[in-house]
Amino acid sequence: MADNAVVDDVIRDPPRALISGSRPVIWLLVAPLVIGLAIFAVYPFIDILALSFSKSSLGRPFQKWPLLTNYLSLARDETFRATLIRTALFAIPVPLIETALGFAIALLLHMHLRGAGWIRGLVLLPLMTPPMMVATAWKLILAPSGGLLDGVLLRSGAIGQPISFLGTMPWAFLSVAIADIWQWTPFVAILSYAALQGMPEDIVEAARVDGASPSRILWHITLPMLAPTLLAILLLRVVIAFKLFDLVYGLTFGGPGFDTTVAAFQVWRTALTQFDIGLGAAQTIVFAILVSVVILPLTWLHRFSEARAG
Amino acid sequence: MSLFETMGLPNSLTRRRFLATGAAAGTAAAFSPWGAHAAPSLSGVTLNLMVIQPHVVGGRIVADGFEKATGAKVNVIAVPNDQILEKVTLDVQSGANVYDVVDYWYGLLGAFAHDGMIVDVTDRIAKEIDGGAFLQSLYDPYTLFDGKRWGLPYDGDSHVLFYNTEIFGRHGLKAPTTWDEYLTAAKTITEAEKGNGIFGAAILGRKEPFQIGCGYANRLCGFGGEFLDKSGKPLLDSDASLAAAQAFLDVAPYAFPTPLETGYEQGLPAFLSGKAAMMEFWTDLGVNAQDPKVSQVVDKWDVTQIPVGGSNTKHRASLDAGFGLAISAGSKNPDAAWELVKYGCSAPVNLAQMITPGTGIDPVYKSTLESEEYRKVAPKVQAAAQQSLNGALVWPNGAQAAKMLQGLADQLALILDKSKTPEKAMKDTQAMWVELLGG
C-alpha cells in the first residue's frame, strides 16, 4: 500500500531486545554527531554565555563580571528591539515567498517541458554564486547613478530622477529581499522538485483518469502529500534567513540609518567593529532565544502535517 | 650608487625622469633609516608584514627593498581594512603569533596599546629615531598613547578637495576656499547639469568612520573645531561641531545620488568619469585621476586645501585615516621587526611609495612632503597637502575610539537621512562619547 511508503512520526518502536542488546553500537552511531556538536556548538555556547555576563573587549576578554549589565542595556536599547523585529519581518515573509515561488518552479520543471534539464541546471546558478558577489552584482544593478536598473528606467523615460534603491526605504529592504529571493529560491525549487519526483504516481494517475482537473489534483492531492516536505524546507529556510548577514553587509551595510540592520549584522558590528564582545554575546543569546520561540509554532505545524500525511 | 639603490629600492624608480642624482645623494645622510651605518644583515630571518588591503602595493615595495638591503625574507599579508584589530588580536591571543609588523590605523592606537597587542618602542625611538623629522601634526597622534610611543608613522593620510576644472570652467567657478563657496559651487553645478547626470559634489556617506566620518571631519577641521579638547573631553556640542554637521546636511541635496549609499566604489568612479565635480579624498586620487585606464578626467582636475568656514581662516589637515607601523606583541623576532618598522617608515621609502601609483601612501615627513620628486609627480596634490604644515584635526585614538567613531558615524547617517536634526544628533553623540570616556 502506498501509505506505508510515508512513515509518520508515530512509528512502531523497535523491538526492545534489539535495542538494549546493542546499546554500545547505537551510541557509536550517534557519538560522532554528538561530539561534533559538543565541539562546534556547546563549547562556543558556554563561552558566549560567559562572555555575555562579563565586560569584555576583543583584546581583553573577561575584564570584569558585572553579570546582568549587558542584558539590562539591551533591554533599554530601542535600536536592538527594532533590529529584532526587523529581522523577524524579514525572516518569515521572505522564506514564505521563496517557498511558494520555489514550489511553483518545481511544478513547472515537473511538467516535462522540453529543456527542463537545462532549466534545472540554470536555476542552480544563484546558489552557486558566492554571497559577496551576489551582493556586488545586485549593487551594480541597483546603484542610483550608474546602476543598471536606474539607467534603463531613466533612458526609457519611466522616471525622471534616479531612484535610490539601496538608500531609501522601503526600497532598501525590498532590494535585500529580492536579492535574497534570487539567491535562495533555487534551494527550495531543487528540493521541492525532488520531492515531486518522489511522489507515488499511481494516486495522481488514478485521479486524472477519474477526470480531476490539474488544479484539483494540485490542491487536494499533491500539496497535502508534500506538505511535510515543504514545511521542512520552509523551516530550514526560516532559520537560515534569521541569520542573514552577507547581503546586508554587501548591499546596504545596514542602512539607510539602521533600516536594514538585521540581528546578525548588529552582532557583527558590536563584536567586530566596536570590539565589545560582551555585549555582542548578550545580543547573540537574546536573539537565539527569540528565534527558538518564533520557530516553535513552525515545528509543531511540521510535526502535525507529518502525522496527517501518514 | 643612488640612495634608492643602496636601500634596495627598485631600479625602475631611479630611472624615473624626476630623480636627480644630486638630490638623492643629498638626502642620503639625513634619511637613511640606519643613520650612517650599513643595513643590518638579517639573512635567514623571515618576517611577516601585515598590511591593509589598500596598502598591498606599498607593502611590497617595503618588503622587496628590505629584502635586498638586509637579506631577510618578508611576507606581505593583506587583511581587509575593517579587520585590523580583529586579526591582530586573534593572532596574539591565540598564540599563533604570525605577524611581526602590523600596519595600524592610528585611531586604533589606544585599543592596540591598551590591550597589549603591540610593543612599547619608546626606548628604541629615543635611541635611534629623530622624531622631529616627522610632520609634527601627525607624529604624536600616530604614535603617542599613555605617555609612551608604540610605533612610527607610515602613511600620512589627510583629505584634500579635488575638483573638476572643466565643469568649473563651464560655470565660471573658482576653487572654493570656504565651505560656503563649496556649497554654492555644488548647488550651481547640480541645478544646471543634473539632467545630464552630473552633480556638484560626491559625498561619501556610507556608515563607516572612514567614509561618512571623513566628510564630517573635513568640515569640522575647516570650521576650526576639534573632536576632543586638550584634556580629552568631547567637544561635539561646540559651535564648530554643529556648523560642520549643518554644512554636511546642506550639501546633501546637491550631492551625487545618494550620499548614504555612496562608498568609495561609487564615489571614485563618479569623480573619475566626470559625473561629480568635487570630491574630498586622500591625495592618491590625484595619481588615479591621471591614469587613463581608470580616469576620464585626465588633466581636467585640480586640487585645493580643505575649505575653511565660520570664523576659522587657517587651512589645516584633517587626519582622516592614517597609519603607522608597529611591532606585534606576538612577534618572535622583535629586533628584526623593529628594523623593518624603521625601514618602512624611513624617508626614502616614504618618498618611493609616494611617487609610485597604486600605493596610496602619503607623506609623513616634512622633507618628503616638500620634496622635488613629489612635486614632479604630483604638483597639485603637493600644494594642497601643504595644509598639514598649518596644524591638523586629530581623530580620537584612545581605547574607546572605535566605539566612539562608529557611534558618530551612526548619528551622522541619521542626519543625512533626515531622521535627526544636526543639533540632536551631535548632542546625542556628545552624550555617548562622554559616557564612553567615563566622564
Next chain:
Amino acid sequence: MIGTAERTKRQKGWLAAYCAAALVVAFFLLPIVFLVSVSFKSPDEALSGHFLPSRPTLDNWRNTFQIIPLGQYLFNSLTVAVFSGLLTVALAFPATYAMVRLKIGGRFLPAFTLATYVAPPVVALIPLFLLLRRVGLLNTLTGLVVVNGLGNLPVAFWLLSGFIRRLPIEIDEAAWLDGAGHMTVVWRIIAPMMAPGLAATALICGILAFDEFLLASSFSNDPSTRTLPVAIALFQGERLVNFGQMAVASITGIIPVYLIALFAQRWLVGGLTVGGVK
C-alpha cells in the same frame, strides 16, 4: 479523443508554462549575465548604467589571473566544499538514523541539534579560533573542512531525517528479523537506498560550505589557504574597486562549481525519490 477546444486549452497551457519558464530563467540569469558583461568592462564603465560595455576589453580576463592566484583559491574552496560536505553527511547520517528510527536521544537530541543552528556564528568566531589554534588547524584547509563540516550538521540532520522517514519501517524490521546488527542495517541496507538523498544533502552542505564567508575570512590568513568568497571580498576592500576583475574572479569560481553541480544534480532529482517500496 480530445476536442479542438480542449486542445487549444492545452496548448495555451503549454504556452503559458513556457512563458513562465522563460521569465524564471531570465530572472535567475540576469545578474549572472550582467556579471559576464561587467567582466568585459573597463573600470570606468562598470557603473555606467548600461548593460553592455561600449568598449569591451579583455584586460580583466588577462589581468585577474596574474594579479591573484585564482586557481589556488578555487581549489581551496572546492576542496573545503567537497570534503566538508562528505564529512557532514558521514557524521550526520548514522546519527540521524539512530535518532529517527531508534529514538535515541528522545525528543531532546533532535531539538538540541536544531537549536545549535539558530544563532549567528559571529561571536563563536573567537572560541573557535582559539580551539583551532590549539589543535594546530589554523590557516589550514583541514581546519576549514572541520569547521564547515561540523557547522552544517544540523542542516544535514534536518534534510536526512526527512528522507529517512520516507523509507518504510518494514525494511528495517526485515533486517532485524534476519539478525542484522545496527551497523549493517545503516551502512549496508539503508545507505544504498538513500544514496540519492545522501548525495543531495552532501551537495547542499557542500554549497553552504563553499559560500561561507565570515569564518573562512577569519580562520585563514594566507593566500595558500584562502577561499574564493574571501578573495572576492578583498577586491571590495580596495579604494578603487575594479568590478571587472571581481566579476572575472566570480565567474571563474561559479563555472566549475556549476559543472559539478550539474553533474551531481542528476542524482539529486533522479532520485531524491525514496528508493523504497511504494
